Amino acid sequence: MLMLVNCSGCHTALQLPRGATSIRCAVCHAITRIADPRSAPPSPYLPATSSSYNNGYNNNYYQPHPPPVPATSNHSQKKAVIIGISYRNTKNELNGCINDAKCMKYMLINRFNFTESSILMLTEEETDPYRIPTKHNIRMAMFWLVKGCKSGDSLVFHYSGHGAQQRNYTGDEIDGFDETLCPLDFETQGMIVDNEINSSIVRPLPAGVKLHAIIDACHSGTVLDLPYLCRMDRNGRYSWEDHRPPSGAWKGTSGGEAISFSGCDDNQTSADTAALSKVTSTGAMTYAFIQAIEKGQGATYGSILNAMRSTIRKTSEELVAGGGPVTTLLTMLLTGGSGVGLRQEPQLSCNERFDVYMKPFSL
Known part of the structure; x- marks a missing residue:
């Protein structure tokens, strides 16, 4: 039977292995010891017979509706989860994803005033086993984020x-298709489906909270399952496409705002290539997104989307004209008739429609 316990440090829900007497939190690194239920003191959620009992053990087993915990600060905060997976030494290996993660972290800290401690980084280069981008760790990271x-x-x-x-x-x-993300161990543990991503980091968002997702992966256009997708042509004209489920299932937030930039449409693939940076491999979408910010094209969501598409389109035309090093993300298509190009168009989706050229972009 699956057992969840709350971390004794940050109260994140942790999955307890069968028979384990302690567990280390991937977020705050606190070690939570698990008492033998036969000798456990009363739960803190029940009336206590003594206020002086404290043996250092955590008996705060996860409950669906725990009592509210007072906020530690009234100030707004910034938090980020950054995931880069290279699938080293497998047939699925990618070259640029960890570079993407490092570049994104640098940008958040130096351009948008995120602190080092507010960023949870998951890559294969992490020495902490709880920060390796496995399915379980990614799930816990999403829980921590919101x-x-x-x-x-x-x-x-x-x-x-x-x-x-x-x-x-x-x-x-x-x-008729769900979009998915592929954790490091997806071949044995399975993929993370868009429905789960939506329920984990979109639906819980309360009023006044803003989430930005930046997804550099194949088939990622609607991977957050957001209700509206911005359809934009090459001239920058756009309209919002309704993606609310035919079943009527709710895919919005709890009053907050969720906006996603993704690498391509659901039926497209995203490139992992050195063709953009000319120096090292990166995800085409991540590179184009960061470049738009660095070049001062990040005033509005529309200006960012246009700049990203222009960068990738220009690179694609250069590849068709002269060739270049392009590798793939899972099912990368090399297109362009007699030439080779990047067949991807970054997408923008959200929980509520807005004017993409009037709404200021900020993180």
């Missing part, structure tokens, strides 16, 4: 790695 968020908070979820699709049988998807 836990305790309040009005004024700014959250960022960045993912660079493989993405895929799988058949949907619930009637929630217009095209």
